[in-house]
Amino acid sequence: MGDVTGNREHYTSLCRMCDNRCGINVYVENGTIVEITGLKEHKWNHGRLCVKGRLAVDMVNAPDRILKPLKRIGRKWEEINLDQAYDEIAEKIKKIQSTWGDRSMSVWKGEALGFLTQENLYRRFIHAIGSPNYFSNDSQCYVGRWLGYALVTGDWATQDFIKSKCAVIWASNPPYSQPNLTQSILNGRERSGKLIVIDVRLSAIARQADEFVQILPGTDGALAHGIARQLIEDDNISHAFIDKYTIGFETYAQYVKIFTPNLVEKHTGVPAETVVHLAREIGSRRPKVAFYAGNGLEHHENGINNVRAIACLDGLLGNLDHEGGNFIAEKPGLRDLTLYKDKPLRHLGPIGADKYSVLYDFRKECHTISAMDSILNEKPYPLKGMILAGANPALTNPNSQKVIKALKALELFVVRDLFMTETAKLADYVLPAATFLENSELHCHPIHQIIGLSTEIVTFPECDSEHIFLKKLASRLGIENYFPWKDNDELNRWLLQDTTITLETLRDHPEGFEYKPRRFLKHQKDGLTTPSGKFEFVSKYLKGHGYSELPEYVPPAYRCSPNPEYPYVMVTGARKVFYTHGRNRNFKQCRSAIPNPDIEMHPIDAEILGVKTGDIVTLTSTVGSVDIPVKVVHKSKILPGVTQVTHGWQESNINLLTHDDRNDPIDGFPLMKSVEIKITPKQDGSRNH
Ligand code: SF4
Structure with a gap:
């Protein structure tokens, strides 16, 4: 129990209404969460709570929340007992395995119920039953940017906005997507910095910028190359970084020569003089330049090379892993829940991995769009069963009509969610799930390198956490040895086992516990995690997979x-x-x-x-x-x-x-x-x- 004042209990936890993981105070009266406020001591949000965070009270107590397992009977839903639901689902999974093979089962993990631990639990579960088919929304959101950066720098760095002299927000609107990130950006600008926003719309963050550059959709790669060309022409680049820590500079520099300010204007709609001005503004503040690449960059036919083009600017500016630049956070060293080392299953043909092998090689993500073809056409093999947690592809995947047709065609479709979404309406079973306020989970905050623990504050009898759901299902499928932890605390202790951090330490530090002091310029000693160990203006890996080694710009159709x-x-x-x-x-x-x-x-x-x-x-x-x-x-x-x-x-x-x-x-x-x-x-x- 938390601290008690009168009939009010007080708990501390972390908000997961978006990816910012702000520290929160949660107040409970008579077993019901009644108020959430920002936690002043937390290093990230310093007491701020955004409007989305406040909505968590409505979410957990919502009158239309699913609290009982539902089974489709014809066109109607029938409430059934939780054990009966799990028993029936397990039997249907076994039937799919015996009729079609293990790989015809799949899981799909969304973000409405949680993030990293849940992701890895689902990866573990599906490999434990012998299928490589782990899907998530990441194969069409976020990973395009991660991959674009990883191909160049080995990782997607976070941004040290607080110490930067120039923040460049490219195709993102943090006040609406990650509200409390905005404060870091504005604080950084307040100290000594400059805020530049590049986007197709005059967004909320663009209205607060020192400079707003409006660009035509999908032409960002041309602008990045134009900035690069100008930086090189002005000799406003970090030779120390380029000479020692990069490969392919000469080839890249030769390529970007064609992106003259006039050509860039023709492609992007950004005036030629703005291209020159931008390069000089950014270049004059190097290396303390922090770039944030937003989701607006990745949903194009040329998305990944647009991101690579922006990532290449780090190599010219020398801001990679520099204080005030793009900081590569170290990991806390949690144990790995996934089974890719012990049971890789690559030989079973993860769906989409043949066509998009880069996506699979780097992220072990199957391709959700290809999943629809596997269901409808049974190619490359039939996909017959799916457990989907906290995602809504009927609304969020492209070509919804086809998605709906495909999901309806599954032999077994189980949805775990808080509400009856458009996707849940297509399911055979809809199972109640736990919110982040009903689940204890480890969370890391890369920019400060802190780790924290969310708290199980309230419970609803039939709303299992994802861990407990998978554990119960695993025991019915004869793979209980993969889920040996009796509860979330035991799982969290196991995850922390290779570190010096304990659950007790985390409970004593609701403000977040620094798992490692930040170190900058780590590549000088350790190299980067790219195939060459260096910053890659050109990618031999991509060339080996039949793609251009350069981040070539292809105009949108x-x-x-x-x-x-x-x-x-x-x-x-x-x-x-x-x-x-x-x-x-x-x-x-x-x-x-x-x-x-x-x-x-x-x-x-x-x-x-x-x-x-x-x-x-x-x-x-x-x-x-x-x-x-x-x-x-x-x-x-x-x-x-x-x-x-x-x-x-x-x-x-x-x-x-x-x-x-x-x-x-x-x-x-x-x-x-x-x-x-x-x-x-x-x-x-x-x-x-
Ligand atoms: S920014 Fe808002 S929604 Fe996101 S974690 Fe923080 S309080 Fe929650």
């Missing part, structure tokens, strides 16, 4: 071969402050603040189309169509011809328009942020879903 039938370009997925991805749409206060999806449109386009804010238009791509209300924005917010539509809305599911067959050739990421569409005003104002 809407620029190099425009289709006059689909004259607008659509960007999807800009964040909203109340919503995290497709979540929170069922919370009343979120809906009253932001009730509808909409399409952001430049006033010139609105005039051409003859529409105003609130009018309904039909958006059509070569994949499908959807109706949505218009929001005419200020002319500075978005460029004419470019539109932005928020994702995650069942009412206007934008992934009915997105392609599942136009993927980045290296990592398989889908085209979601430079989609060609046409826009037709609805004369009668009605809206079809």
Whole structure:
């Protein structure tokens, strides 16, 4: 029990409503969480709690939360006993294994229920039953950026904004996606820095920037190469870093020569003089320059090379692992839950690993988009069963119609979630799950190299944590030896076993415990974790896999071969402050603040189309169509011809328009942020879903 004052108990924990893991105080009355506030002592948020964090109270107590196991009987749901649900699911898994083979089972881990430990538990479970098919939302969000950086530097560094002299936020809007990260960025700028934002929209962070550079969607690689060319021409580069710690500089420098300011302007819409100015502003502050590469970069057919192009700037500026630059955090040394060493299962053909081997080699991620083909066409082999936890691919994967058809075709589809999502509606079984306030889990915070422990504060009888769910299922499948820990505490102790940290230490340090003092410039002694051990302007690894060794810029299709039938370009997925991805749409206060999806449109386009804010238009791509209300924005917010539509809305599911067959050739990421569409005003104002 936490500290008690009157009828109020007080606990400390970590918020997991987004990836920032802020320290929180949680107050409980009569067994119910009634209030959450920011924890002043926590090194990351210093007492701040954002609006998303406050929503955790609504989430845990939501009246529409799933608290009982549900089984589909025809078109209806029937509440069943938890043991019965687990027994039946285990029997169906065994049947799939014996009929189709172990690899026809799969798991899919989303983020609504937790992050790293859950991810590794699911990886462990699926390998324990003999299948390599671990899926997650990472194969179409986040990993594109991680991979782009990892191919160049060996890792995706975090940003030392506090000590930086220049923060460059590229295609991201932290005030809405990671609210408390924004404070570090602004504090850094306050001290001695400069904030530059590069994006297609005048976002919340762009409005606070010293310089905002508006760019056409999917052309970021050209701008990065233009900046690189200018830095090299001005000899404003770190020769000490380039000479000692990089490979391929000459080849790269030769390649970027073609990206003159005028050519960059032609590709990106960024004025030539701005390209030169940007390079000089950034170069004059090196090496204390921190780049944050956002999700806007990775959802293009050329996404990974756009990220590589930006990552290459670190090599020129010498900011990699430098104080005030892009800092490569060390890990705390937790034990590995996965079985890739003992049971690699690569020979069983993880789905998507043949086509996107880079994604699998680096991240051990199967490809969710390819999973739909395996279900529907049984190629390369049939995928028949899936346990999906805290994800909503019916709304968030491209080509939703196909996704829905595929998930319906599974022989066994089990969804674990807090709410009846569009994906859960397709399941055979929907199982109640625990929120982060009902689960004790280890969390690391790389920028400060601190580790913390979330607290199990309340419990609901049938809402098992993912660990306990998998443990119970494993015992029914005869693989209980892979889940020997009796509870989450025992699991956490096992994870910490190779460190000097104990659970008791973590409980004594709700503000986070520094697992290692930060060290900068580690590559000078240890090298980098790339194949060459050096910073790679060119990648021999990619060349060996049939790709260009250079981060070559390929213009997006809407620029190099425009289709006059689909004259607008659509960007999807800009964040909203109340919503995290497709979540929170069922919370009343979120809906009253932001009730509808909409399409952001430049006033010139609105005039051409003859529409105003609130009018309904039909958006059509070569994949499908959807109706949505218009929001005419200020002319500075978005460029004419470019539109932005928020994702995650069942009412206007934008992934009915997105392609599942136009993927980045290296990592398989889908085209979601430079989609060609046409826009037709609805004369009668009605809206079809
Ligand atoms: S930024 Fe907000 S939502 Fe994210 S962890 Fe912190 S308080 Fe929670």
